[in-house]
Amino acid sequence: MVNASLDQWIKDKKRTIWFRVDIGQSHWIPELTKRDFKFHHAKEDQATLYRWLPSHENCNVPPYAHTVLGVGAVVLNDETGEILVVKEEHGISNNWKLPGGYVEPGEDLTSAVEREVFEETGVVAKFKCMLALRHAHDCVFGCSDIYTISCLVPTTFEIVKCSREIKECKWMKLEEFMSDPNVHQNNRLLASKVKEHLDHRMGITVDNAIHPITKKPLRVYSLSKI
Template identity: 40%
Template sequence: MLPMKCFSRLNCNLISRRIISLSCPVCHTHSNQTLPQIFTGQMDRFNGITIDSSSEKLVDKDYFSRKLDESLAKWTEEQRRCIWFKVNIKDSMQVPILAQVSVILKDDYVMMFKWLPLDCEPNLPPASHTNLGVGGLVFNNKDQLLAVSEKNYTYGHWKLPGGYVERGEDIIDAAVREIKEETGVDAAFQSLITFRHVHDMMFGNSDIYVLLMMTALSEKISKSEREVQECKWMNIEEYVNHPNVSEFNRLVVHKALKYKSKNLKMEFKKRTFKWPTFVRVINFLNVEI
């Protein structure tokens, strides 16, 4: 049994081979036919498109395949970025076609299950129901903090550098990586500040975002041209009073300053723990006063 919803990510850079076949009448079995119009979809602020199969009128596999070819060719020409397909259970025949040109979110496979007991409901957590991200509040020795303004936003903002934690990556390592990627600044971990937990985020998932206090090891900025519109060192007072800084980020800065004044440090410890049948390497929170 297929899960009720299946998301497949299509990277337009990976489908050139399939698009080339459109320009070759010999290669394409439907060269003498009128190709269907492209999928409608919903644009997002990252220049991507999400297609919902329940909103598209599709006749059969051949029709879907031809419409996919033309859509991908058009979106590549328009320099779109990530294309998402939300496949309803009734349209499951689309999955093997999409798999030929997509990067599946679970590496190279799709996990499906069939719950057999009839006397109870499945107690399995939904796949990828919570995202994990990390942000870094980076201080230098001039009472300044590192602020970024990202591309693809529809409103003015100054935020803290950060992003998603990758699979198998420790939270601190993710913060160091994201700060370096976005700003070019090297930073070292000092303390956990706080975290936020919100719901109904991307694809309806919950979202946990961890905020860390970091110390700058370098100050020269080399911003990511792909992600960042502007990046600079800002005086702390300027940042907390700036109209384009969110209320939550102001709270984060105030908490960090309070922790520093009281010499309070919340750090992560990593240890190996043993159980009767397995061993785990665990990161856990440790508070030093």
């Protein structure tokens, strides 16, 4: 059946054939790979395979998502000059770091960073602006990694740390964080961008817009005066 279908698709000059195979039908996978289908991506209960048909053209099927997106937060108390810092319960090092984590599917950067701060520290904080981002390759799952740093304004100050993920959490003077030997130099660099922000009051803010093709909501990030 598959062979006959492939012959017809080639005759009809189809370019790419996709199969989404549910876990209950996984017996199809070896049958497809025998016919030169390749894996494109997989979820917990489904694998997606494809075959590029034109023999005279290079395959132009884009790879699946190859970058992991994370968020970090500088939660700044303007009155005291303190920021919120954490030590991870299961972290590789015992260094103080900024609260944060991974963005969930379908989640905006602003919502993600507010959620991560609350989940890890119990502090409610609102997105103010983005300050910087870090880009690296060959990270978790072999993916590239983008990690954004945003400045947040706290609306509550009592710490109720997540006992499962966080070993310690406290408010620390920004200057102390930037000079503490138990803070990685990358985090000290990112924290220094807060000092620059306080000097020039510029940051990357967010505007809501609509995608011209899909007509779905999108977010536009741009440099603005705060």
